[in-house]
Amino acid sequence: MATKKIYLYPLWLRIWHHVNAILMLALILTGVSMQYSNPDYPLIRFDIAVSLHNISGILLTLSYFYFFLGILFTSIGRHYVMKQGFFKAFYLQAKYYLFGIFRGEPHPFPVNAERKFNPIQQITYNVIQHAITPITFVTGWALLYPETIILNVFGYSGIMLTSLLHVAAGFLISIFLIIHLYFITVGHSVTSNLKSMITGYHEIHEDEEKDSAENAEESSSENSGKSN
Amino acid sequence: MKHWLIKRPAGWIALITGFIPLLFAIFLSFGSEKPAATIDEESKQCLVCHGSPRYELTDTLTGETVTMKMHAELQIDPVEYSKATHGAFKCTDCHSIDYHIHPHPVSTKFEVNYTCMDCHGGDETYASFNFETIEEEYLKSIHATELGTEFSCWSCHNPHTYRLSDKEPGQLMNRVARNNSACLHCHGDINNYAVLIEKELPDLIKSHDWLPNQSLHFRKVRCIDCHAANNDSIMVAHLVLPASESVKNCVECHSTNSILMGSLYKHQAAEKRNKLGFYNGVIMNEAYVIGANRNYYLNIASVVIFIMVLIGIAIHATLRYIHRHRKHGN
Numbered sequence: 001m002a003t004k005k006i007y008l009y010p011l012w013l014r015i016w017h018h019v020n021a022i023l024m025l026a027l028i029l030t031g032v033s034m035q036y037s038n039p040d041y042p043l044i045r046f047d048i049a050v051s052l053h054n055i056s057g058i059l060l061t062l063s064y065f066y067f068f069l070g071i072l073f074t075s076i077g078r079h080y081v082m083k084q085g086f087f088k089a090f091y092l093q094a095k096y097y098l099f100g101i102f103r104g105e106p107h108p109f110p111v112n113a114e115r116k117f118n119p120i121q122q123i124t125y126n127v128i129q130h131a132i133t134p135i136t137f138v139t140g141w142a143l144l145y146p147e148t149i150i151l152n153v154f155g156y157s158g159i160m161l162t163s164l165l166h167v168a169a170g171f172l173i174s175i176f177l178i179i180h181l182y183f184i185t186v187g188h189s190v191t192s193n194l195k196s197m198i199t200g201y202h203e204i205h206e207d208e209e210k211d212s213a214e215n216a217e218e219s220s221s222e223n224s225g226k227s228n
Numbered sequence: 229m230k231h232w233l234i235k236r237p238a239g240w241i242a243l244i245t246g247f248i249p250l251l252f253a254i255f256l257s258f259g260s261e262k263p264a265a266t267i268d269e270e271s272k273q274c275l276v277c278h279g280s281p282r283y284e285l286t287d288t289l290t291g292e293t294v295t296m297k298m299h300a301e302l303q304i305d306p307v308e309y310s311k312a313t314h315g316a317f318k319c320t321d322c323h324s325i326d327y328h329i330h331p332h333p334v335s336t337k338f339e340v341n342y343t344c345m346d347c348h349g350g351d352e353t354y355a356s357f358n359f360e361t362i363e364e365e366y367l368k369s370i371h372a373t374e375l376g377t378e379f380s381c382w383s384c385h386n387p388h389t390y391r392l393s394d395k396e397p398g399q400l401m402n403r404v405a406r407n408n409s410a411c412l413h414c415h416g417d418i419n420n421y422a423v424l425i426e427k428e429l430p431d432l433i434k435s436h437d438w439l440p441n442q443s444l445h446f447r448k449v450r451c452i453d454c455h456a457a458n459n460d461s462i463m464v465a466h467l468v469l470p471a472s473e474s475v476k477n478c479v480e481c482h483s484t485n486s487i488l489m490g491s492l493y494k495h496q497a498a499e500k501r502n503k504l505g506f507y508n509g510v511i512m513n514e515a516y517v518i519g520a521n522r523n524y525y526l527n528i529a530s531v532v533i534f535i536m537v538l539i540g541i542a543i544h545a546t547l548r549y550i551h552r553h554r555k556h557g558n
Contacts, residue, residue: 037519039479046478046519050440102547104555146444159516164523171530175537182541186548 006113009200012070017197020063026056027136028174035167054144061137067129079116080126089119101186111202128176132169139166265316267306274319274327278304285331308389322387344381358462365459365467378424384410400515404450404492411451435471440478448515449492453481458490465491482519484508489520 009017030053033043044052071077092108097120100108109118117125139162142149150158187193188205196202267275277283281303286293309315320327324339348359366372371379414420421429439445454475456465480487484507493510505524511517 034482034518035522037479037483039477039483039485042479046482047438047440050478054440097544102551104551144441157512157516160512160521163516163518163521164526168526171533175533178537178541182545185545 004204005201006111006204007200008111008113008116008202009197010074010076011200012074013076014197014200016063016067016070020060020067023056023060023063024173024177026052027060028170028177030056031167031170032174057137057140057144060133061141064129064133064137078114080122082119082122082126086119086123090123093118093120111204116202124176128173132172132176135169136166136173139163139169264307264310267310267315268318271319275304275306275309278302279306304388311391312387312389313392314387314390341380341382344385361459361462362466365457365462365465369456369466369468370470371468375424383414383424400492401447404448407450407452408446411455415451430471438476449481449488453488453491456491458487460490463494479519482517484520484522486511486517486520488517 030044030049033049034046034053036043037046037049043049071080089109096105096108099105107118109115142162143159143166146159149162152158153161184193184197185191187196188203192203277298281298281300282295283298284293284295314322322342324336326333326336344359345363348354348357349363351359366381371383414424415429415432418429421427433442436442436445452465452468455469455471457467457469458465459467475481475487486508488511489508493508505526506512507522507524508517508520512521
């Protein structure tokens, strides 16, 4: 049973997230359909796929800047800042996902009002949002206007290299999406993370609260030790 | 013993002044187009009038001279002509000897022009071009069936400027532009179109508005790549189809079995996958056709990564389920 609810996902963020998810899905499906087009097994009719892909790509660019301004000018941005000791924290989180989770060990970085993401989420979201997604839309815009692309890069076609980068980045996003969808189920219950992204509230349960308190104590004693 | 070149500076000078320029000349000649033919003296006389937009006519009795405009269709660009495939011919090799008379007599108006087959039909020298099949295909084309004698080889292939250049590697964009300009001579010019047929000239931009990235397609592929049926035994398709039968299914080009490999890229297409693992690699030299340019190795790598991720998730989910089951069991 939930003991406490914290409002972690404001409405603007949830709207962005769901719109972004729909656009990403549309881009992946139409992208795969075009890249692996086959007259005998058409997934989406090619011209429809091209138009849908272009429209979704343009909207995704707008969606990215909406999100970027959101994290820049609201308090949500603090959750994306990677703090000192990140690599050790990343290691602890990876160890938990690979082993601890199967032994019922406490979550090393339970969610609280000040910490929405664990270190793995933090780096993944940052890389996907600020590196991979911009690569897809910058190369995508370049492919919409191929006359802007350098024709020859060290003997290779500039358009071909741009396309490869676009497809590779798109592929990484599709891999992220699958893992991201799986991690919906890694909450207190199988559906609790999904509920949070719909209602905006994260439920903190008794056992999580205890872990969180213990972690807070540990970190405060570490900090006081350091200050001494 | 020292080599003579090292001992004698004159040897080096000879090498630099003779051999190196010779090498340059050889390399440059590889990159250049067909060398221009020399126009014979007799034809030069024709070009005095036909080589410019105006010409002078002198009355031999009165000595009076008038300047007249030369009809655009009768003008011959001497530079273009000398570079053309037929540029080595004298004017009277194809035209009546009566053209030597000025003003030209009425009989020249009744001159019957040669067609390609008059010279090339059954000629072993040009067997590889397969002119007989070209003619068969042309006779089945919309141009022949709709326009009959109004249309001929020369309607598209100007005999005075035509160059056999489709075999040359590179400069694909130039080849596409040159080829399409032949179509647009009528299909993009209301006056030239009206001379041939009493029909409204369709607006090409509107009739192709279904095509995504329209201008890109217009620059990168030839009209005939969609509007003519391929025939493996000839180099360039001549069976121009009615608009209703033309290619409108994107995946006919945008797939590994791209029809472009049998048309636009026919001369370069020799392998299915090139050494870097790209399907239809020749297309990538000057363009990228989504769906047609896939990479074999990247395809395999992406499928393997995808499957590994799914297996990883399946194992993780199973172990989580087992743990949860045990916990609740206890």
